[in-house]
Amino acid sequence: MAQYTRISGSVGLITLKNPPVNALSAVVRQGIVDSVERALGEPEVKCLVICGQSGKFCGGADIREFGKKMTGPPLIPVFHAIEAAAKPVVAAIEGIALGGGLELALGCHYRIAHSKAKLGLPEVTLGLLPAAAGSQRLPRLIGVPAALDLITTGRHVTAAEALQLGIVDQVTDHNTVDAAVKFALSVAGQSLDARRISTFPCPRLSNLDAVFEAAMQKVRQAARGAIAPVACVQAVRAAATLPYAQGLEREKELMATLFTSGQARALQYSFFAQRAVGRWSMPSGARWDTSKPKPIRKAAVIGLGTMGRGITVGLAQAGLSVVAVETQEKQLMEAKQAVSGMLERGAKKRGVSPPLGNISYSSNIKTVGDVDLVIEAVFEDMALKKEVFQQLSAVCRPGTFLCTNTSGLDIDDLASQTPNPELVVGMHFFAPAHVMKLLEVVYGPRSSPQAVATAMQLGKVIGKVSVAVGNCQGFVGNRMLSPYLSQANFLLEEGATPEFVDQVLEEFGFAMGAFRMSDLSGLDVGWRVRKAAGLVVPGKPARMRQGCRYSPLGDLLCEQGRFGQKTGSGWYQYDKPGSRVAKPDPWLHSFLEEYRARHGLVARRIDHQEVLERCLYSLINEGFRILEEGIAAGPEDIDVIYVLGYSWPRHRGGPMFYADMVGLTRVLERLEFYHQAHPDVPSLQPCNLLRKLVASGTPPIHRWREVIKKVHSQL
Numbered sequence: 001m002a003q004y005t006r007i008s009g010s011v012g013l014i015t016l017k018n019p020p021v022n023a024l025s026a027v028v029r030q031g032i033v034d035s036v037e038r039a040l041g042e043p044e045v046k047c048l049v050i051c052g053q054s055g056k057f058c059g060g061a062d063i064r065e066f067g068k069k070m071t072g073p074p075l076i077p078v079f080h081a082i083e084a085a086a087k088p089v090v091a092a093i094e095g096i097a098l099g100g101g102l103e104l105a106l107g108c109h110y111r112i113a114h115s116k117a118k119l120g121l122p123e124v125t126l127g128l129l130p131a132a133a134g135s136q137r138l139p140r141l142i143g144v145p146a147a148l149d150l151i152t153t154g155r156h157v158t159a160a161e162a163l164q165l166g167i168v169d170q171v172t173d174h175n176t177v178d179a180a181v182k183f184a185l186s187v188a189g190q191s192l193d194a195r196r197i198s199t200f201p202c203p204r205l206s207n208l209d210a211v212f213e214a215a216m217q218k219v220r221q222a223a224r225g226a227i228a229p230v231a232c233v234q235a236v237r238a239a240a241t242l243p244y245a246q247g248l249e250r251e252k253e254l255m256a257t258l259f260t261s262g263q264a265r266a267l268q269y270s271f272f273a274q275r276a277v278g279r280w281s282m283p284s285g286a287r288w289d290t291s292k293p294k295p296i297r298k299a300a301v302i303g304l305g306t307m308g309r310g311i312t313v314g315l316a317q318a319g320l321s322v323v324a325v326e327t328q329e330k331q332l333m334e335a336k337q338a339v340s341g342m343l344e345r346g347a348k349k350r351g352v353s354p355p356l357g358n359i360s361y362s363s364n365i366k367t368v369g370d371v372d373l374v375i376e377a378v379f380e381d382m383a384l385k386k387e388v389f390q391q392l393s394a395v396c397r398p399g400t401f402l403c404t405n406t407s408g409l410d411i412d413d414l415a416s417q418t419p420n421p422e423l424v425v426g427m428h429f430f431a432p433a434h435v436m437k438l439l440e441v442v443y444g445p446r447s448s449p450q451a452v453a454t455a456m457q458l459g460k461v462i463g464k465v466s467v468a469v470g471n472c473q474g475f476v477g478n479r480m481l482s483p484y485l486s487q488a489n490f491l492l493e494e495g496a497t498p499e500f501v502d503q504v505l506e507e508f509g510f511a512m513g514a515f516r517m518s519d520l521s522g523l524d525v526g527w528r529v530r531k532a533a534g535l536v537v538p539g540k541p542a543r544m545r546q547g548c549r550y551s552p553l554g555d556l557l558c559e560q561g562r563f564g565q566k567t568g569s570g571w572y573q574y575d576k577p578g579s580r581v582a583k584p585d586p587w588l589h590s591f592l593e594e595y596r597a598r599h600g601l602v603a604r605r606i607d608h609q610e611v612l613e614r615c616l617y618s619l620i621n622e623g624f625r626i627l628e629e630g631i632a633a634g635p636e637d638i639d640v641i642y643v644l645g646y647s648w649p650r651h652r653g654g655p656m657f658y659a660d661m662v663g664l665t666r667v668l669e670r671l672e673f674y675h676q677a678h679p680d681v682p683s684l685q686p687c688n689l690l691r692k693l694v695a696s697g698t699p700p701i702h703r704w705r706e707v708i709k710k711v712h713s714q715l
């Protein structure tokens, strides 16, 4: 609702009330209409202030209303009525003014923001554009280049930047509503002619075509097939080239296409999924709302290689004390330098001082005796990790949580090295650990709910989206990647090239195809894992292992010292070791031809559809297995992991959402088809849960949990 009160006799105060973010639901919109009408009708009222309750101005349109039948007054006429008012209307912006919230403020005559407020038009991140006249008013207020930046990226700006850009008129450190009331009284009675943004001409640009061409090129490159950023550029172009009323028509037209698009559905699903994963549960029945985390003030990181350094930076930046341990003196010195550099660069960007003093470095594991939680990040070697866990158990005080950053080793096996296995969980970060948003929190059968809650909470403190998952080889993300990569390899054996497979996957929206990604992460990583699993055995018949089809292509490349970017060659060639520009490699093509000839394989023409279906559907099938086994609680968990950790295109929601969009019947049919053609590839055999979902009438994704529950109760 919107509450109307009178302040100091002559100020009408409208307070938006719709927790948690005062979104503009039908009731709130109606409340604004009624309150504005009332205030304008009261002769004693000289000016109006609009604010939001609980220190939040407004989070925009109510996203939960999208997709339902629209009721209540539409936003544009509401904002026009405010702008047309003969009494000054001032927006008092505390906390947030996002999307429709900022558009509401732009409809007001003045805007006063608290210094801690964040403003922005993030509609593009939901597959939309600011269609309550935001795309038309903002360029008129701050000019085309700045408006293009804000609208196409959806980034939030601070109050200070908003003031600099001209979005707000004043910033205050004090009570914003008081400041707005005072301000409103000071301008009451003055002409409002120069305050109605819709009447402003859009600031002229001499190089208009060039600016829009550059903007379009930029969004097309970054968007990887997303349609909303393109529509945002088109809408701003309309503001720059058309009168306001016609610009609004164009905005409406563009929004109509976006509003019902699959991409908008996917992005909005993704928005809610990222919030839903915080409400985790374990098969034991333990849940986020019944498990209390322990506060973590001091943490230790063991092993300061690629991952340990990033984790140390993340913890220190969040204000925690960190003991950083590395046994190799040379590595320790290098790590100290690298960590300090990362902290300094990060601090410079944010205009704060680097928290260098939060970290103490040591080569002695005994220095971690007084920490609350340890994150181990030594080499991916079970024997070494077990030794480290035994040492930790001896030196840490009772109750210290012991976490491992292993990429996929058995958490339970590690926990068994300690007298308190309930304190052990996986905290699986993604490289670079201080940048990537995803954290897989892995619980073993003996991990306590408090250990899970603590790791989830710590993830939140350091700015991650944490997803709780069960213990299995590779956990959720890497486990699903395995059949995807296998299919990519099989396709090469059957006639494709790395360039073609990558092109198809990149056109789908991945930042990198399977082979470019493998070259970046290092082919030796998987090789080591396969060796440890007994799959790389010289002299064994090549294309079968443990009764299943196996492609030794990656192993053969590693035997040649081709580890990817780091060695200057892998699936592609690079100018020099460490170079990032992948070029097709004629050597690799002849190597593939020789390989096929040696194994009696005849290269055939493979089309886009086959590449996409075999890579994606095998990955999705593994996702269904993970749900069936209860390793992930719901499809949202898997989708968040893939969007945030594996560059799955956000506008496609995630693998499980994509399966829902394609249609489960179709996914099942195609898997059956491919499995028939490749009976020695078990990952193509449709899993039971997928069959059950299809058999139960292919319910939409938000109802899968009901079927999953039934499957679990039958186990």
Ligand SMILES: CCCCCCC[C@H](O)CC(=O)SCCNC(=O)CCNC(=O)[C@H](O)C(C)(C)COP(=O)([O-])OP(=O)([O-])OC[C@H]1O[C@@H](n2cnc3c(N)ncnc32)[C@H](O)[C@@H]1OP(=O)([O-])[O-]
Pocket: 020, 021, 023, 059, 060, 061, 062, 063, 064, 075, 096, 098, 099, 100, 101, 103, 122, 123, 126, 128, 129, 130, 131, 132, 134, 255, 259, 272, 275, 276
């Ligand atoms: C043809 C039709 C024409 C339409 C006209 C277009 C109008 C306009 O241009 C479109 C929009 O405004 S589009 C909108 C543009 N606005 C945006 O894109 C802003 C989106 N919101 C955010 O970015 C963040 O939530 C905040 C930064 C606001 C708060 O962050 P934080 O403090 O970390 O908190 P948190 O954990 O993130 O959220 C807490 C709870 O609030 C919930 N909720 C939040 N916003 C909601 C909303 N608008 N609605 C509903 N619910 C919303 C959220 O789901 C969660 O509840 P859950 O039960 O746990 O799921």
Ligand SMILES: NC(=O)c1ccc[n+]([C@@H]2O[C@H](COP(=O)([O-])OP(=O)(O)OC[C@H]3O[C@@H](n4cnc5c(N)ncnc54)[C@H](O)[C@@H]3O)[C@@H](O)[C@H]2O)c1
Pocket: 302, 303, 304, 305, 306, 307, 308, 325, 326, 327, 328, 331, 377, 378, 379, 380, 381, 384, 388, 405, 406, 407, 408, 428, 429, 430, 431
């Ligand atoms: N690199 C990635 O992309 C990535 C991503 C997620 C998880 N992981 C996992 O994180 C862990 C670390 O990987 P990384 O890539 O940072 O490895 P890395 O080789 O870069 O670093 C490992 C570090 O551990 C140190 N170390 C070894 N034994 C030690 C001991 N007993 N005490 C203290 N330090 C010791 C080594 O000197 C080295 O500096 C592995 O388990 C890996 O699987 C890696």
